[in-house]
Amino acid sequence: MKNIQEDIKTGKFKQAYLLYGEEAYLKQQYKRNLVKALNPDDDTMNFNRYEGKGIDVRELLSLCDTMPFFAERRVVLLEDTGFFKNKCEELADYMKALPDYLYLVFCESEVDKRSRMYKAVKACGSIGEFKQQDEKTLMRWAAGILGKNGRRITQRDVELLLTMTGTDMGNIRMELEKLISYTVGRDVVTAADIRAVCTTQTTNKIFDMVRAVTEKNQKRALDLYYDLLTLREPPMRILFLLAKQFRQICLTKKMSQEGLSQTEIASKLGVPSFVVRNLASCARSYTVEELENAVRDFVDAEEAVKTGTLGDVLSVELLIVKYSSARAVRA
Known part of the structure; x- marks a missing residue:
């Protein structure tokens, strides 16, 4: 993940990125930041998005061969394609020599590290794996969000929050927003607040x-x-x-x-x-x-x-x- 952050910070991008793993919230956050950095002006003429396992690969390659229209880059976002679990030989071959204007961003739930596509991205780009975060990381993250919004919380009450919400970061984020709204005018989030407004999974x-x-x-x-x-x-x-x-x-x-x-x-x-x-x-x-x-x-x-x-x-x-x-x- 750090390598992707560094690319976004410096503006020096690889031509292919693969974001995968079970932590959907983090993965989606990195995807949005990366696409925004690659396409800062929200240029719809030179940005294309594909989703699902029914993608016509030949049509995709034809698009990839199309020069960008009055721009330096053509950015293609591909989500949940299955290319990294099932064979996609044509695209794997194509990635051996990508046009210098083309930037591919893959966002997948599962990958096979033995697949040709995984190896192709690794050879010419950058890969970020988004694992489920551990307890300490989640507690620091949740307390940090509350802190930025002027709220304090004890370790015990953060544990209570995670017990109720589970470890999915997207769900935790949603419950934190509810807590922040519920405690307007106060600077401490209590166990009573958590039990009052948080949805138990x-x-x-x-x-x-x-x-x-x-x-x-x-x-x-x-x-x-x-x-x-x-x-x-x-x-x-x-x-x-x-x-x-x-x-x-x-x-x-x-x-x-x-x-x-x-x-x-x-x-x-x-x-x-x-x-x-x-x-x-x-x-x-x-x-x-x-x-x-x-x-x-x-x-x-x-x-x-x-x-x-x-x-x-x-x-x-x-x-x-x-x-x-x-x-x-x-x-």
Whole structure:
């Protein structure tokens, strides 16, 4: 990413750029900045955009061979083309000798680093991978945005924010805007503010339900389940997410017993450290054997729904009741 920033800053551009990865917000931000720098006057005559997997490559190459109209550059933006997952031999060959006026910007979700297109861009241009940002980076970024808008926030409350919003930067940015508007006239963002205005993502509602289950708060767990159904969340998706959460709780329990730190567990699970803390808290209510049984129960429930033995709504309800039933807590 730094190499692309440097090119934008200096105005010395490569002829091809590939932006890819799962962090869509950052990727789109870099795309906009790069295209703006390459086409500062918003020249529609010499800027072309293609999107999707149905691009006619010969038509594209014909456009690329067209000299810019009263300008130094022709800029072509190509998004989600699939060229870096599927073969695109003609374009890969063409990129061996690009016209000096042509600048190509590719923006993709997934790439195969072994593909000819990836190697072609690497040979003549610059590549930026946009990975999901880690917990510390997201916390600094969120606190920084609030700081620029005259707001302060504690580390604990930033963690609460991320717990509710998830780690998608676009979603976090949207929730920060809501918080900034909500706290006009004040300089501190509190936990109460976050709970008042921030939208909890489905995965986080699921975790709230899991926490209620592990705390043996059956009424709250069922209320949260019915709330999700009211929001038209498919029961099978709820079942899938419940299974995923219990699988993570089980793995957290096992790794903790093996002596791994929260940071190490977070790295292996691919989640922020504060999520591991929540998982570890939930794990205290069960033995490893009980958690393994729960994971198997979720798999069996999915199979029962698929074969028509059990209804989807009822299958989830029965699992919630089973694992939230009051009994002696075993660690």
